[in-house]
Amino acid sequence: MSFTYPKKEKLKSQKLIEQLFSEGKSVSAYPLRMVYLKTSFDDDTQFKTGVSVSKRNFKKAVDRNRIKRLLREAYRLHKSTYFNNISPCYALMILYLGKDGTDFDSVETKMKQLLDTFSKKVSKH
RNA sequence: UGAGUAAAUCACCUUAUCGCUGUUUCGAUGUAUCGAGAUGGAGGAAAGUCCGAACACCAUAGUGCAAUCAUAGUGGUUAACAGCCAUCCGCCGAGAGGUGAGGAAAAGUGCAACAGAAAGAAUGUACAGGUCAUGCUGUAGUGAAAUCAGGUAAACUCUAUGUGGUGCAAUGUCAUGUAUACUAGUGUUUGAGCGUGCACGCGCGAUGCUAGAGGGUAGACAGCUAAAGUUUACUGGUAACAGUAAACGCAGAUAAAUGAUAAGGAUACUUGCGAGAUUUAUCUUGUUGGUUUACAGAAUUCGGCUUAUCGAUUUACUUAUUCA
Numbered sequence: 001m002s003f004t005y006p007k008k009e010k011l012k013s014q015k016l017i018e019q020l021f022s023e024g025k026s027v028s029a030y031p032l033r034m035v036y037l038k039t040s041f042d043d044d045t046q047f048k049t050g051v052s053v054s055k056r057n058f059k060k061a062v063d064r065n066r067i068k069r070l071l072r073e074a075y076r077l078h079k080s081t082y083f084n085n086i087s088p089c090y091a092l093m094i095l096y097l098g099k100d101g102t103d104f105d106s107v108e109t110k111m112k113q114l115l116d117t118f119s120k121k122v123s124k125h
Numbered sequence: 126u127g128a129g130u131a132a133a134u135c136a137c138c139u140u141a142u143c144g145c146u147g148u149u150u151c152g153a154u155g156u157a158u159c160g161a162g163a164u165g166g167a168g169g170a171a172a173g174u175c176c177g178a179a180c181a182c183c184a185u186a187g188u189g190c191a192a193u194c195a196u197a198g199u200g201g202u203u204a205a206c207a208g209c210c211a212u213c214c215g216c217c218g219a220g221a222g223g224u225g226a227g228g229a230a231a232a233g234u235g236c237a238a239c240a241g242a243a244a245g246a247a248u249g250u251a252c253a254g255g256u257c258a259u260g261c262u263g264u265a266g267u268g269a270a271a272u273c274a275g276g277u278a279a280a281c282u283c284u285a286u287g288u289g290g291u292g293c294a295a296u297g298u299c300a301u302g303u304a305u306a307c308u309a310g311u312g313u314u315u316g317a318g319c320g321u322g323c324a325c326g327c328g329c330g331a332u333g334c335u336a337g338a339g340g341g342u343a344g345a346c347a348g349c350u351a352a353a354g355u356u357u358a359c360u361g362g363u364a365a366c367a368g369u370a371a372a373c374g375c376a377g378a379u380a381a382a383u384g385a386u387a388a389g390g391a392u393a394c395u396u397g398c399g400a401g402a403u404u405u406a407u408c409u410u411g412u413u414g415g416u417u418u419a420c421a422g423a424a425u426u427c428g429g430c431u432u433a434u435c436g437a438u439u440u441a442c443u444u445a446u447u448c449a
Binding site for chain 1: 143144145146172380381382384385386420421422
């Protein structure tokens with residue numbers, strides 16, 4: 001697994017996302033929260049991940065874009081270190097719950113925590 | 126040099142590493158992907174969605190009436206506009222300039238603070254004049270306005286002109302799925318209902334329409350970026366703008382790309398320290414550290430308007446002072 005985040009690994013199907021939010025479980029490391037669901041994909045990808053920032057907390061599109069970019073970047077850089085030992089397929093959605101802006105360092109540390117707790121929780125079962 | 130006015134331009138940069146996305150070339154095969162290379166990848170407002178269009182569909186979007194809304198000196202400009210340019214007039218400013226919702230008050234209705242006897246209905250008080258007599262006439266006094274065909278139309282109104290609707294989630298093709306099922310009402314050529322309020326006309330229309338309850342899909346491609354295009358030069362025009370020539374080929378994402386990190390530099394501000402100048406508390410400059418670098422993110426595409434915006438630069442002009 002490399003540091004890439006191509007189109008295939010993005011969660012796009014509206015149906016799957018609805019299913020994810022209604023049936024999925026979640027872990028959180030404030031201000032981040034990850035919803036996940038065990039599933040399977042038609043193509044070979046193991047994970048499909050989406051990123052979301054509430055319009056309620058960030059009114060301006062620039063701020064939302066900025067945070068989504070930071071989230072994607074942090075996910076991209078750290079997913080390989082935590083996901084190598086996981087075998088089943090998962091759909092993931094990472095949410096940003098905070099109301100204030102942030103920087104890359106804090107997002108990175110929180111992302112590590114989040115992925116760590118996720119991988120531990122999943123590998124138990 | 127100070128103060129100011131009006132236009133125009135720019136919107137931090139460079140390198141390295143790791144990524145995202147469009148196009149294209151080559152190679153590999155499991156024929157749809159992978160790998161490698163090359164090359165594009167946010168704005169002046171991309172924003173608000175306020176006007177005007179292109180384009181698409183709604184019977185050939187057709188006629189009349191009504192309503193609504195918009196515009197409002199004059200002339201020009203444009204595909205079009207409520208925009209823009211020029212100019213007249215009013216108001217503001219010492220000026221460069223700014224600003225205006227600038228058609229009509231003898232069609233009608235309404236409204237007018239304070240002051241004042243009285244505010245659209247009539248005349249009161251004082252003085253003077255005049256008459257047989259009388260607010261009959263003038264002056265004073267209040268006020269923006271006191272009979273003047275008064276003011277007011279960012280009050281109704283009238284006049285002139287314009288105005289069909291829905292918007293790229295339009296629309297078309299392919300794929301996938303399915304229910305021409307059930308209940309009630311209504312209707313089938315003597316026509317329910319639909320297409321804009323009404324009327325006419327025209328068209329669609331029975332596997333219909335309305336209501337209830339319920340089921341399914343929600344993917345791909347086209348539309349989708351060559352355009353009333355951008356830049357430069359010349360010509361015409363006071364100008365908006367138009368014409369000619371040359372060059373360029375300039376984002377196309379879709380849970381939505383254009384990013385992250387590190388280093389260095391630049392701009393502005395500033396703490397401390399140092400130097401210089403003088404008007405002795407200001408300016409110029411060196412260095413170290415710190416803080417800044419705004420508003421803001423394409424979503425069918427253009428022309429405008431409006432709003433947000435740290436700052437920087439250029440040009441033209443006005444005015445004050447000094448010098449010649």
